Amino acid sequence: MMWRVLRPLDPYRSVKAALGWLVIISVAITTLLILMAYRSDIGLQVIAIIAIIASLLVTQFVAHSLATPVLEMTSAARAMARGDYGRRVRVARRDELGDLALAFNRMAADLQAADQHRKELIANVSHELRTPIAGLRAVLENVVDGVSEADPTTMTTALRSTERLGRLVEQLLDLSRLENGAVPLQPRGFQVEPYLSAVLNDATVALRRGHARTDVRFRLDVTPGGLRAHADPERLDQVVTNLVDNAVKHSPRNGQVTVVARAGQQTGGLVLEVLDEGPGIPHAQRELVFERFGRGTTNGVTPRDGGTGLGLAIARWAVDLHGGTIGVAESRRGCRIRLTLPGNAQANT
Template identity: 70%
Template sequence: MSVGDGGRTLWERAWEGLRPIDPYRSVKAALGALVIISVIITTFLIFVAFHSAIELRVIAIFAVIASLLITQFVAHGLVAPLDEMTDAARSMARGDYARRVRFDRRDELGELGATFNRMAADLEAVDRHRKELVANVSHELRTPIAGLRAVLENVVDGVSDADPETMRTALRQTERLSGLVEHLLDLSRLDHGVVPLHARRFEVWPNLANVLREANTAKGPAHSRTDVHLHLDVSPPELTAHADVERLHQVMANLIDNAVKHSPPHGRVTVRARPGSQPQGLELEVQDEGPGIPECDRDLVFERFSRTATAKAGQDGGTGLGLAIARWAVDLHGGRIRVAESPRGCRMRVTLPGLGRLPD
């Protein structure tokens, strides 16, 4: 440590030690200063009375008036921050958590104001998280419900028979719906870092084929994009990886749903899977033929409730939650999701680390 640093540290310690007697940094010291100033003024006026022709009772009146004025001035400085915090607390009671107190003090009231603002920020974050959780649940449950509804309506309308294969498809959608309820409730624990991750070794082709099959099944009354062709490319076909299968299903379902929505008429969505650079790692891509994502929006699309230039131009941009949820699930694996360069359309790339690289 340099001499300058040591001197500055010593000065800071000395200044902190003088805080109890600094009227600008201590309410107690300010009240003590008020009493001292009042006594000094009264003593001065009495001294003047003894050395002049002014009556003592007149001096007493002036002393009382001066003390009252000083007391009023100090009291106003102490009470004004409390009044502002009271107004802010009432606003928060009505649901306005964006309200903050604004005053610059170095005393205990300043510390109270800073603590109040931190509390308001925490409450605002909790309220925002609660609203986002409800929106996430609504967004995530829509796809399996639409798929299940499509299967049941086809059976009721006689389009398909209630054979075992159709019922198995409906059962898979129901199981998927039940799993989503459990997994989306984990969002409430996301900020606390206690979201569970159940990674295991699995075969990539059957898993992704199931995702595409469910995406095709969901093309019913709730989806108008029955013209988009879904293509799966896994190389090698026997590729295996190590990850949480349900979370990965969640990621791919969101990416495919997003790609289908932005595909042109009779477009093509390609899902590719390749081995990762780490053992049991995985590289995934979802490529569409839509308008793509402007470079300025490529980081923003993964934020919750974000809307790209395409969405702002009038096209369906969704709720802005699908890609945010996908990034959340990928982050749980310690992986990465990003918008990759593509000569046409949009290409989403997901990198999962595989064995030995998953977070605890």
């Protein structure tokens, strides 16, 4: 109650309306004092003094009510400039200053989230870099100390660590370009079946070259056979490669990865699904896996598959560039990731 007395303008939805009411009240008080002077023996000088005091009190109330939220926001802004993004201002008004306070709090929350995201990104990048560097250092130290010989097996282990480092840096650069809008979109029409066949062939060659998961089989299902799509082939290659790579990493021994393509609702549209026979992704984590360094867990354990946790994030950004959607769909077995491209993507300049 006392707080409402000290800030009388809070209930009003407009500063202009509140000031208008204060002017009306001030005029009414002055008129009442003049009438009292005429009907009593009180002198005009006394009435003038009372009117001045009343005006000063009203002015003080108005100044306090207008200045308090501004001073609170000023104090909070200075705290944020020092790195304290947890400060918020009281939202007690319903006028323009109240709207400003709400906008200020939303801005502060966004800055706090961005700062937390930055800290998590630095921690995640540091962790991801530390693992391959530690492995490479251990191999080289063993060779230098004479514990291991520089034979093909040892060098292959070192090569895998450097490849993982290179893959992490490359994906970080790709994600940064996508987020900053620095990647131009150049859509064109193309035949889906030969395009996806080439992508899967490249994935097979990459797996054999890296001596990893050569037991996984690929199956391509395109309906109809002459299906055409309208998209950026380079960006779509990035999406499919990351989805296939993710599916291979989570496939069981001698498993199969299936790529299904069919026509979308619009001309040139495309619906693409990548299915594996792995453990799948729990419902609670189906959005997390598309975040940077977001990884799903199986039975509460995060898989140690050598991945960077960036592949699906890159896939989502590339699909967003096309104005499409991507997500985890229901599947009886394994994981099914479905993406939909509208077919009307426009080239970015």
